[in-house]
Amino acid sequence: MYSFKEIFLTLQGEGGQAGRVAVFARFAGCNLWSGREEDRHKALCNFCDTDFIGTDGEGGGKFTTAADVVEALDRFWGDLPRLEKSVVFTGGEPLLQMDAALISAVKSAGYFIAVESNGTIAAPTGIDWLCISPKAQNALKQTSGQELKLVYPQAGVDPEDFSGLDFERFYLQPKDNLGADKTEQMANTQAVIEYCLKHPQWRLSLQTHKMTGIR
Numbered sequence: 001m002y003s004f005k006e007i008f009l010t011l012q013g014e015g016g017q018a019g020r021v022a023v024f025a026r027f028a029g030c031n032l033w034s035g036r037e038e039d040r041h042k043a044l045c046n047f048c049d050t051d052f053i054g055t056d057g058e059g060g061g062k063f064t065t066a067a068d069v070v071e072a073l074d075r076f077w078g079d080l081p082r083l084e085k086s087v088v089f090t091g092g093e094p095l096l097q098m099d100a101a102l103i104s105a106v107k108s109a110g111y112f113i114a115v116e117s118n119g120t121i122a123a124p125t126g127i128d129w130l131c132i133s134p135k136a137q138n139a140l141k142q143t144s145g146q147e148l149k150l151v152y153p154q155a156g157v158d159p160e161d162f163s164g165l166d167f168e169r170f171y172l173q174p175k176d177n178l179g180a181d182k183t184e185q186m187a188n189t190q191a192v193i194e195y196c197l198k199h200p201q202w203r204l205s206l207q208t209h210k211m212t213g214i215r
């Protein structure tokens with residue numbers, strides 16, 4: 001059984017695959033936050049910008065088999081070219097639910113498989129583009145992949161804690177303070193820019209879907 005909050009077609013907004021059309025499949029549930037606002041202050045990850053509770057979003061639901069998930073993804077991919085098929089599994093935390101059966105079925109259907117994960121759970125094999133986004137003091141179990149994308153700044157977190165890990169690319173993504181304060185938001189972006197100017201291993205990742213107003 002796989003539980004998805006929502007499934008939709010959009011352009012990847014972040015990181016090294018930004019601009020690429022993909023079906024986004026957002027799993028319900030996370031191991032670092034309940035998703036309820038009243039729990040945010042005591043969550044292991046407290047800056048989340050996403051609603052991942054339940055299965056009531058567009059395209060969401062509970063799918064009994066991996067084949068049922070593929071059928072749903074294919075509905076959103078529609079008649080687009082088969083050779084370009086691309087899916088991003090996110091959440092919530094996708095590695096709580098992704099298993100070999102799902103990866104195998106999605107791969108057989110022709111998809112390039114990208115995953116957005118907090119890295120606290122080891123990833124199964126077969127993922128084409130693994131993006132790990134470490135969260136404060138939560139221990140990393142997955143220390144390799146295509147992209148490490150650190151939300152910055154985070155209290156007590158130094159990018160150099162991660163710069164020696166086995167990733168192809170390293171990104172800093174300005175922390176969205178969720179509308180709390182425009183000045184602080186701009187300061188976060190400025191801090192990323194200044195860090196990247198001094199540390200060429202790191203690149204700027206902007207949440208371009210928020211700038212353009214797409215999902």
Ligand SMILES: C[S@@+](CC[C@H](N)C(=O)[O-])C[C@H]1O[C@@H](n2cnc3c(N)ncnc32)[C@H](O)[C@@H]1O
Binds near residue numbers: 050116173175
């Ligand atoms: C909502 S998370 C879901 C996947 C997974 N749980 C994770 O944290 O990587 C998707 C991406 O959004 C990023 N993100 C979440 N809240 C953010 C915020 N307030 N500002 C910037 N990026 C944020 C995460 O770090 C992650 O890279």
Ligand SMILES: Nc1nc2[nH]cc(C(=O)O)c2c(=O)[nH]1
Binds near residue numbers: 011013014050
């Ligand atoms: N367009 C778009 N790109 C994204 N990249 C990562 C996202 C996520 O929430 O995981 C996301 C998202 O929610 N929308």
Ligand code: SF4
Binds near residue numbers: 046052093
């Ligand atoms: S780990 Fe990811 S989904 Fe979970 S609360 Fe943090 S940003 Fe949100």
Ligand SMILES: [Mg+2]
Binds near residue numbers: 049050
């Ligand atoms: Mg998002």
